Amino acid sequence: MLYIIGSMEVGGAEQHLLNVSRQLVLHGWSCEVFALDPDGPLRAVFQSVGVPVIGVELSPAFIRVLAHPKLISRFRLFLAVPKLIFYLWLKRPGIIHFFLPAAYVIGGVASLLAMHRPRRFMSRRSLNLYQLEHPFFRRVERWLHPRMDIICGNSVAVMRNLQDEGVPDKKLRLIYNGIDTLKFNSKISKYKKREELSIGEDALVFVMVANLIEYKGHIDLLNALSEIDSSLPVNWVCLLVGRDDGIGEELRKASKKFEMADKVRYLGARSDVPALLKASDVGVLCSHEEGFSNAILEGMAAGLPMVVTDVGGNAEAVKQGVNGLVVPSNSPHELGKALLCMVDGSLRAAMGRASEARARELYSLDACVESYERMYLE
Template identity: 45%
Template sequence: MSYRLTIVIEALDRGGAEWHLLQVLPRLLGHNFEVEVFCLHHRGELAAEMQRRGILVHGSDVPQSSLLVRIGHLLVRAVMLFFHLLRRKPEIVHFFLPAAYILGAPASVLARSRIRLMSRRSQNRYQKQMFWSGFIERQWHHRMSAVLGNSQNVIEQLSEEGVPKSKLYLVYNGVDLSAFGRQIPQQVARDRLGLSGEALVFVIVANLIPYKGHADLLQAFAKIKEHLPQNWALLCAGRDDGIGSLLQDMVEELGLTQRVHWLGSVKDVPSLLAAADIALLTSHEEGFSNALIEYMATGLPTVATDVGGNPEAVLNEQTGIIVPAHNPAALADAILRLALDPSLRQKFGTAAQLLVRERYSLEACVENYVELYRKILEEHGLKVG
């Protein structure tokens, strides 16, 4: 017997949660689940690939518009979700990210959906800017069958928000080990990017959003640029969410022109990482980063900030170096230390690759979802074969 699973998210744009779903959902099809995605705002650039992998995506293609029009569209789509759930009657409705939770949860309650789950994939700092969102989310927590976090830090915050421990579940992200792991020779990857084999290459995969800390990273490189090997480059991959021009101005002001390369959204992340020597993540807040475990699966030593699930993924002084957030000086010291010590880079990278294989494989992640869904189905009296 198969069970219907409806995933609700604002859109399938290129981001950590969306990429996570693209990897996980198609693999649920082999475990007796009929899976669909309902996008509350627009389909997003990953929707076509999601459908190609066998997952039906419901959503509209709407142009960017004013905030008021956007909110109105979200409310209309929430009503449409209500009627969709009435018709479809999925056994499980699973919300990803705050907008889907805030607007989708009431639709699922009114539609009397039997099992409701929510996944929080970031720290709850956003509630400080939108205090009303925290209030609304707390009202729905007790109506969920289970609430998921992707790091122990997120789980602790959810517990502080009043979610009973009996409803809390930790499901780490997983990485497809067949895609990462330097299957592509480093020189081949560098040739594609126009980089020399002798260059020392740094990489950061993060959308250009203020809390991702790119400004801190540029300041750190400005502090150590005279001490780095002569031929070095920083590759910045990620969608520009509005601060790209400001960061480019910083590059010129800090004398980093010709060193920093803005690549935009990158589809072939494994090839990009294969070209690198050192990986970076400088966030001010984080849930549990897909980028980190992709770095580690590639065998890269990593410098990451001490926020969210970062220190759970990157073991300090074992697979990389953890530094305080908002601290360009500490970031600079860690980067320079790895830059000048090839043997330490090799030691950390090898340990990182082993850790990912043991703890963060995509297969383990999918199995955790399957076990959780089956457990909750059984708790609701539904037979699982």
């Protein structure tokens, strides 16, 4: 089995593939990954669990010569096609599975040029809004769809997109994300992590786990919090967890403008996300677009009530009034009203219990991997 993905950076799709491939190896499958850019922190993790990672290797000296990140990326893509064609011809995998648009376009074309006919699978993990900015992807993807054996979506919303693109129902499979719920169990101390972060035991703590990207809606969250600041407990805190992909400085300026710099903590990319979630009271994801968010499932598994925007599969995971609240996207006012509801401790506790139960029942890693195996064997 060969998986093709864009990078080895810490992102939702990459971590999902890591979790799934790790379990498949334990179940006796032989898995490898071809990454368009293999130089990332997850490469060593994949290889440590028995999943080799290959890709276009560029020497540090050559990278210094190219200098510009976009030039380096384009050069990698240019070299990826012949390297992948040769690899497919040499190794002849039984299954190729593409994750994310660039990997699908580059890998899909390469797989058709190779002198080998594997089974081809594609996983779409977001809504197709990216095609508006990249019409070339739209044309190539629609050309590739009929040449796939199976096409997967990770939410009903994504499945509707694929149907609109002409994929017949007989080729479609819905496989929800799955997480290792044991990582978020109640044995993790809530107050030890708060002590490390100098947060009081009685503080109301909001947390949002999402890389700092514009479409994740961080600015909406800051606007919402500024609107309700005077109605929140005095010692509220908001933890923003995720890699800065270019908007960090803008967000910090907004925090200062709203006089919340001491309340909004920018923690960057972290390896202790389960502990940070357990140290929090309310999970938030106010993105403008999603496929199906692992961050929501992790918050649920940690027993958090969730406040999310009604995009992609968010409302499939969070049932309105049961384990959280769902609000329109791009609406800081509605987001603020929902966050203000979470001041009620009894409401938080009831929704948190519902979140944890729902995560265990519907979104476990075991159920997810079982769905992949069933699909592959089919």
